[in-house]
Amino acid sequence: xxxxxxxxxxxxxxxxxxxxxxxxxxxxxxxxxxxxxxxxxxxxxxxxxxxxxxxxxxxxxxxxxxxxxxxxxxxxxxxxxxxxxxxxxxxxxxxxxxxxxxxxxxxxxxxxxxxxxxxxxxxxxxxxxxxxxxxxxxxx
Amino acid sequence: xxxxxxxxxxxxxxxxxxxxxxxxxxxxxxxxxxxxxxxxxxxxxxxxxxxxxxxxxxxxxxxxxxxxxxxxxxxxxxxxxxxxxxxxxxxxxxxxxxxxxxxxxxxxxxxxxxxxxxxxxxxxxxxxxxxxxxxxxxxxxxxxxxx
Numbered sequence: 001x002x003x004x005x006x007x008x009x010x011x012x013x014x015x016x017x018x019x020x021x022x023x024x025x026x027x028x029x030x031x032x033x034x035x036x037x038x039x040x041x042x043x044x045x046x047x048x049x050x051x052x053x054x055x056x057x058x059x060x061x062x063x064x065x066x067x068x069x070x071x072x073x074x075x076x077x078x079x080x081x082x083x084x085x086x087x088x089x090x091x092x093x094x095x096x097x098x099x100x101x102x103x104x105x106x107x108x109x110x111x112x113x114x115x116x117x118x119x120x121x122x123x124x125x126x127x128x129x130x131x132x133x134x135x136x137x138x139x140x
Numbered sequence: 141x142x143x144x145x146x147x148x149x150x151x152x153x154x155x156x157x158x159x160x161x162x163x164x165x166x167x168x169x170x171x172x173x174x175x176x177x178x179x180x181x182x183x184x185x186x187x188x189x190x191x192x193x194x195x196x197x198x199x200x201x202x203x204x205x206x207x208x209x210x211x212x213x214x215x216x217x218x219x220x221x222x223x224x225x226x227x228x229x230x231x232x233x234x235x236x237x238x239x240x241x242x243x244x245x246x247x248x249x250x251x252x253x254x255x256x257x258x259x260x261x262x263x264x265x266x267x268x269x270x271x272x273x274x275x276x277x278x279x280x281x282x283x284x285x286x287x
Contacts, residue, residue, distance in 0.1 A: 017159070023166030030173040046184075047262035051269035055182040101182065110208075110261045111254025114280050121189050129184040132262060 040076050041065045047106040049132040060097050061129075062088075066104040070112035081119035088123035103131040185265060187276065202245050206232065206264060210255035214264055229263045236271040247275035254281060 042065040055061060064084065065073045072079050074087055092098055100120055104113050120128060190196075207215040207224060215224035216235055227235065239246050248268055252261045268276050 016163070020159070020162035020166045023163055023170055026170050027166060027173065030170065034173065047259045049185055049262050049266035049269075051185060051266050052183050053186060055184065061182055099186075101184065104258050106257070106259035106262070108258045109254060110252045110256045110258050113258055113261070114252070114254065114278070117189060117278065118280060121192050124191065126189040126191065127186070128189055129182075129186050130262060130265070131182075131184040132266075133183070 039063065041103065042067045042071065042073055042105075044068075044103060044105040045107075046103060046131045046133050048135040049130075050135060052132045052134050055099065055101075055129060057097075057099075060095060060099050061101050062091055062098055063101040063103050063131075064116060066102070066108055066112060066116070068105045068107045070108055072112070072116060081115045084116055084119040085123045088120055088125040092123060092125045097127075098125060099127045099129055100125050101129050101131050185262070185269060187265075187278070190277070198247050202243065202247060203249055204236065204239050204246050205249045205251060206236075206268075208250075208252040208256045208260055208264060210253040212256050212260040214260070229260075229267060232264055232267040233271045236268055236273055240271065240273060246273075247277060248273050249277050249279050251279045251281050 041063065044065065044067055063074070072081075072084070074084065079087065088100065102113065102116065117128065120126070205217045205224075207217075209215060213226050214229055214232060216227050216232065217223070218225055236248065250261075250264065250268070252264075265276070
């Protein structure tokens with residue numbers, strides 16, 4: 001009776017052997033969930049908006065980039081609105097849920113944006129998101 | 141002799157590799173991946189464009205036109221006089237919300253000049269979203285039709 005009680009008190013040990021298993025599980029999770037960006041895009045400053053929403057399904061997103069001067073790229077290729085229509089009408093067939101991310105610079109003239117929107121309408125790529133950022137607090 | 145065999149058998153019986161540091165290595169790799177992976181920050185303002193040819197007839201009293209001039213001024217149509225008045229961007233929200241409260245069927249037509257800065261258009265669009273406007277139409281403006 002006395003002996004058993006003594007034994008229990010003497011070694012309160014936590015099994016440490018499986019910590020590495022947990023760690024490797026986390027590694028594999030991060031490796032699988034990491035998506036490397038293949039697209040370079042253009043150097044832009046997106047506009048700020050309060051109503052900005054996050055997009056959860058990233059796999060459906062394809063981007064159109066536009067800089068201050070209205071230069072437009074898709075997958076790092078310079079395009080014009082006519083090419084936007086032909087490219088997007090192919091992609092919308094592959095993925096009907098595609099969302100087009102319009103990443104335009106805040107100083108771009110709206111005319112360039114509206115040309116791309118008309119091209120997207122022609123391609124029947126109707127789900128569009130204007131890339132925006134949450135407003136910075138003053139002082140930034 | 142007896143001593144020698146004793147040590148020999150001991151060495152063969154437990155050839156152990158230290159596994160205690162495996163966790164350390166694993167966590168090192170975790171930290172590496174966590175710090176190097178960039179979560180892509182896709183966020184923005186959603187809109188669904190109308191299909192070409194899909195023209196919905198809306199009664200003129202249910203349309204509220206908001207215009208942005210080439211200089212980036214915001215103009216809202218006065219419901220009584222039908223004249224456009226210059227407003228500041230934060231005023232748009234209250235005006236649109238008031239209009240929607242009076243008539244929930246109101247559709248907002250946003251006519252932005254081709255030369256207006258994109259930021260101004262997003263500011264106005266943001267205000268419409270914040271006013272909970274559901275029916276927003278981006279009207280393409282051909283060449284400057286006045287203002």
